[in-house]
Amino acid sequence: MDAVARTSENRPPHGRRRRPRALRALLAAAPLTLLAACGQAASGTEGAHRGEASLALPDLSQVSVLGGLSGRVLLGLGLVVCVMGLAMGLATYLQLRRLEVHASMREVSELIYSTCRAYLAQQGRFLLVLWGFIAAVIVVYYKVLVGFAWGRVGIVIAFSLVGMAGSYSVAWFGIRVNTLANSRVAFASLRGRALPLHRVPLQAGMSIGMVLISLELMMMLVILLFLPRDVAGACFIGFAIGESLGASALRIAGGIFTKIADIGSDLMKIVFKIKEDDARNPGVIADCTGDNAGDSVGPSADGFETYGVTGVALVTFVLLGVPDPAVQAGLLVWIFVVRAVMIVASAASYRLNDLVASRRYRDAERMDFEKPLSSLVWLTSATCIVATFVTTWFVLADSAAADQWWRLATIVSCGTIAGALIPELVKAFTSTSSRHVREVVKSSRQGGPSLNILSGLVAGNFSAYWLGVAIVGLMGGAYLLSLDGLADLMMAPAVFAFGLVAFGFLGMGPVTIAVDSYGPVTDNAQSVFELSVIEDLEGIDDELERDHGFRPQWERGKLMLEENDGAGNTFKATAKPVLIGTAVVGATTMIFSIIMGLTEGLTTGLENLSLLHPPFLLGLITGGAVIYWFTGASIQAVTTGAHRAVEFIRTTIKLDGAAKASEADSRRVVEICTQYAQQGMLTMFLGVFFATLAFAFVEPFFFIGYLVSIAIFGLYQAIFMADAGGAWDNAKKIVETDLHAKGTALHDATIVGDTVGDPYKDTSSVALNPVIKFTTLFGMLAVDLAVSLTDRGQHTLVLTLAAAFFVVSAFFVHRSFYGMRIRTSLEGEDEPAVEDGPTSTPSAGSEAARSPHDEQVPQEAGAR
Secondary structure, rough: HHHHHHHHHHOOOOOOOOOHHHHHHHHHHHHHHHHHHHHHHHOOOOOOOOOHHHOOOOHHHHOOOOOOEEHHHHHHHHHHHHHHHHHHHHHHHHHHOOOOOHHHHHHHHHHHHHHHHHHHHHHHHHHHHHHHHHHHHHHHHHHHHHHOOOOHHHHHHHHHHHHHHHHHHHHHHHHHHHHHHHHHHHHHHHOOOOOHHHHHHHHHHHHHHHHHHHHHHHHHHHHHOOOOOOHHHHHHHHHHHHHHHHHHHHHHHHHHHHHHHHHHHHHHHHHHHOOOOOOOHHHHHHHHHHHHHHHHHHHHHHHHHHHHHHHHHHHHHHHHHOOOOOHHHHHHHHHHHHHHHHHHHHHHHHHHHHHHHHHOOOOOOOOOOHHHHHHHHHHHHHHHHHHHHHHHHHHHOOOOOOOHHHHHHHHHHHHHHHHHHHHHHHHHOOOOOOOOHHHHHHHHHHHHHHHHHHHHHHHHHHHHHHHHHHHHHHHHHHHHHHHHOOEEEEEEEHHHHHHHHHHHHOOHHHHHHHHHHHHHHHHHHHHHHHHHHHHHHHOHHHHHHHHHHHOOOOOOOHEEEEEHHHHHHHHHHHHHHHHHHHHHHHHHHHHHHHHHHHHHOOOOOOOOOOOOOOHHHHHHHHHHHHHHHHHHHHHHHHHHHHHHHHHHHHHOOOOOOOOOOOOHHHHHHHHHHHHHHHHHHHHHHHHHHHHHHHHHHHHHHHHHHHHHHHHHHHHHHHHHHHHHHHHHHHHHHHHHHOOOOOOHHHHHHHHHHHHHHHHHHHHHHHHHHHHHHHHHHHHHHHHHHHHHHHHHHOOHHHHHHHHHHHHHHHHHHHHHHHHOOOOOOOOOOOOOOOOOOOOOOOOOOOOOOOOOHOOOOOOOOOOO
């Protein structure tokens, strides 16, 4: 094996030398192509339509509320709330650090953090490469075509970097908090009391939620309060593009990483009949790293972006759709004051719920971990609704929208109700007490993996129906409310109402993030417990009694950790439809901004927004095709990466004479996961990016249909996959905790279902959210570019570029399978390597030593 490894160090994998050259050429060619195209039409650019980046804010100081406070003063108080939210998050983080933990568990959690840190550092370098690419396009568009001065172009670029840095920084904070909390939860379980196992992961989640939402709101308030009003549009658009780029890359790569590791680790339970987190399994550390990369880094960056992009969409609508500057100012102040008040409402609800749970479960040895999480969600929803009505009346009572205050508050509350109702509906399909999940277990008992998978598909499909009906019902209620009087204030009031529903979805943002972040902590806690091998330490019982004052309760602690993980699985599932629902509803508002530009303020060309306009209909059909490709490509990346990970683990795992896998082998699995996560992410991102350019250049209303289509197809595909995966995951949990049937054929069947569900719920479904928003945001620039060139008589050039961009996109679509597929024949022998494909390796069942090609993992795979 060592000889093979040494040989591989000097031999690059097949096709790897040529692939990066091709990628570099494509990355360099796209901005240059745009530059050449725009250069031909550069004359007369000063009169071009300058898009959303040229929007200017109204004077917010003209807003006066009850008591004589001006709008700027209110927003300044919002900044104070943000500082307090950041302080609360940081204080909670410091409290977690001070919690007691055994050295053996702390050592494991720090190893997990070190691998997470290496992963994030590599992702940071990767993000800078992608940002450079986007920055080049921004320069070409705003400088060459639109004719902005360099100062304003610099503002767009700078705020795109700020937005991306925001997504990246909250992701980093999230993994630090979660990797502190995991070992503290594991240690707390030894006392045999249930309450700390609930409080610690929820503390960690609230810390992340408060920092994330407060930082996001603070950045947007800084733009509103401290920058010139005439550059605000450029700041907001750049900010949204940057955070969307960061979230897309971190969400897609994190989703691929975590499921490669999870599947690679889980399959060892079937192959070698070992326990869940056997310390001898080198894939377990990668699995723990993946829990944070996929379930902490991804959601943190995604939540940051969702909150920001929804705000940018509402700001853009107000500036484009509301003609009266006084009404514009009043609505903008109202939106951001309500956001600040909801942070306070979320924090107060958390404190109250924590007080009630502490009194109720203070001495409990067992508890239903889902109940206090559910009560927190409903309490926060109710508190935020009351706060919304009070704040709306206070801010708008003396404004031009005074007679509409209760309608606006009710519309926002439709979204806030959705933030609590959707988790309840999700629980009906994913909770360990759900009939659908128990149906998965019952079908597996006699039907094995086949019926297990079919029952999970049933749960996912039913959930898409019920959640879809709920979202349509709440949006329909908002639409009916918008019919009464809002048209006097704005154009397309229904679109504004939909944007406010998305705003309401995120009103209880800190709590939504908190219950989502609960899952990776509880999942990691189980692994830390096993990997620490604390039970096998000599004299550990006496040591714990001497140093910490209690006798450990090993079996009860392990059982509670497993039950708590089931609650974590459920509430991880509940946050996914909230975020994807927000993306889709918010995308409606951004699409309206594009329509406003294309129809000159809804005055011309409205007949093109009809099924009778063939390009619009074709766009609707095309969006579905892209969603299904993206789903398949993301699962393919997981499949290939998991194949490599399984092969490596099978050929290196030592079950005799070793208490733990070596740190080197564990880090090697992390490297394999990182390699395929970055390769898959880059391929899919570029496919989506060039598809956006291509379809925006085909025909503007074709592109509108395309955007609507990816939002609708993406919504149902994401809900179906997320909830089917959640059902499979918790069906396995029932077999392990309620039936105590580990190692049986039933357990094996549920493991198979869980490995199918892993990329469903944590890769494909969650990645659709940032993809929808990035496509819509970047599409704003792309379609404006195409229209501007057409207006200058360059229609032939536009169609030529559309064809060229589509060919590039099709290349990456082709590559997402043929460049990522498993390189073994049906007989298990290596196939000849193909140009531009990943390296070939023996099959998972091969008895060969570790693959020489897996020994060489580039520092930035796929990016060089």
